[in-house]
Amino acid sequence: MRSIWTNARLVTMASGAPYGLVEDGALVVGDGEILWVGEREALPATFARGAEIHDAGGRCITPGLVDCHTHLVYAGDRSREFEQRLRGASYGDIARRGGGILATVQATRAASDEALAAAADTRVRALQRDGVTTLEVKSGYGLDRETELRMLRIARALPARHPLRVRTTYLGLHALDPRWPNADAYVDFVCEDVLPAVVAERLADAVDAFCESIAFSPEQCARFFQRSQALGLPVKVHADQLLPSGGTALAARFGALSADHLEHVREEDLAALAGAGTVAVLLPGAHYFLRETHRPPVGRLRELGVPIALATDCNPGTSPLVSPLLAMNLACTLFGLSPEEALRGFTANAARALGLDDMIGTLAAGRKADFVIWDAEHPRQLAATIGINPGAIVVFDGRVT
Ligand code: NIG
Numbered sequence: 001m002r003s004i005w006t007n008a009r010l011v012t013m014a015s016g017a018p019y020g021l022v023e024d025g026a027l028v029v030g031d032g033e034i035l036w037v038g039e040r041e042a043l044p045a046t047f048a049r050g051a052e053i054h055d056a057g058g059r060c061i062t063p064g065l066v067d068c069h070t071h072l073v074y075a076g077d078r079s080r081e082f083e084q085r086l087r088g089a090s091y092g093d094i095a096r097r098g099g100g101i102l103a104t105v106q107a108t109r110a111a112s113d114e115a116l117a118a119a120a121d122t123r124v125r126a127l128q129r130d131g132v133t134t135l136e137v138k139s140g141y142g143l144d145r146e147t148e149l150r151m152l153r154i155a156r157a158l159p160a161r162h163p164l165r166v167r168t169t170y171l172g173l174h175a176l177d178p179r180w181p182n183a184d185a186y187v188d189f190v191c192e193d194v195l196p197a198v199v200a201e202r203l204a205d206a207v208d209a210f211c212e213s214i215a216f217s218p219e220q221c222a223r224f225f226q227r228s229q230a231l232g233l234p235v236k237v238h239a240d241q242l243l244p245s246g247g248t249a250l251a252a253r254f255g256a257l258s259a260d261h262l263e264h265v266r267e268e269d270l271a272a273l274a275g276a277g278t279v280a281v282l283l284p285g286a287h288y289f290l291r292e293t294h295r296p297p298v299g300r301l302r303e304l305g306v307p308i309a310l311a312t313d314c315n316p317g318t319s320p321l322v323s324p325l326l327a328m329n330l331a332c333t334l335f336g337l338s339p340e341e342a343l344r345g346f347t348a349n350a351a352r353a354l355g356l357d358d359m360i361g362t363l364a365a366g367r368k369a370d371f372v373i374w375d376a377e378h379p380r381q382l383a384a385t386i387g388i389n390p391g392a393i394v395v396f397d398g399r400v401t
């Protein structure tokens, strides 16, 4: 059955006019796909025959939002660390004392599949209320083989319960499991034992590593990436978040889908990033929650033409955030993005950071019919509030959810 959304302000995010705006537009949907997008007046009559008509009442329709960096399968609570950091401890101090990621690892290993899935469901529902139709989920709170695989299976199972596309990422190098004598031995284990199991069960669409002085060196990450690419998995990198650590250069060297965080990226690595076509994923929730003072170099990224995406980075330690709308606002206030760049960061550029730009992220014929009807007159309103959702009807795969 074809349906037509008409009398809509179409925020296509295709290039051309700002926001790819079509003022008085119509959108034709059939079989879960967008069949036609354009001015209402130009709608071919053949589409209208027998179609179900929805009047958007002049409201904005945007592509479904894409949250391209989350860690939302986890158990446990890290609010005590928040207190410690408010009293002056740094994220690095807490991690070196065995807190941080390792605290979540313990809680996640101890949690049942059902408990992990239920906690993830709550976070997913919150993201959907904010218009998310595609979600990336990383592992990385298991560190052992069994729990890493469990996390990925739980993430892969989310679409059975929620109208949502999910992409999973094996975050093989997140923290060093203290049961291993050193990081190199752990990298061997990840490459020789866990990664082949992830690939054999087709549990991941990409891999990721935390390239940082408190985590893994560029050489260790490179070893993992070589192995992953040889097995057909593209690369993403947690790069230059806390200190300049070479993660961005590494992302460029491996032609990564994305380099994420980038607060401490070195100037000389930015041109390489641009040359590689890698997306810069900025994570304003983590920046805000860690009270980071270095900003990612947004001006240079613009000059060099590096596509900028945004994500919630939903995780218990550095970004307990499940609102893309709030993340957009933070990206404008803290990083100086325009509201248009912020929306592009959660649509077209986020799709690219997942390698899905020919499928989602813009309103165009041939793309999946994932979109949101917002109770908003202009798309800039989405980034211009703090914690207010104007109201959203979410359409996934052509169906109202
Ligand atoms: O993206 N930087 C590493 N990973 C997460 C934080 C994980 C945690 O503290 O639990 C991040 O910020």
Ligand code: FE
Pocket (backbone or CB within 6 Å): 069, 071, 238, 313, 315
């Ligand atoms: Fe992260």
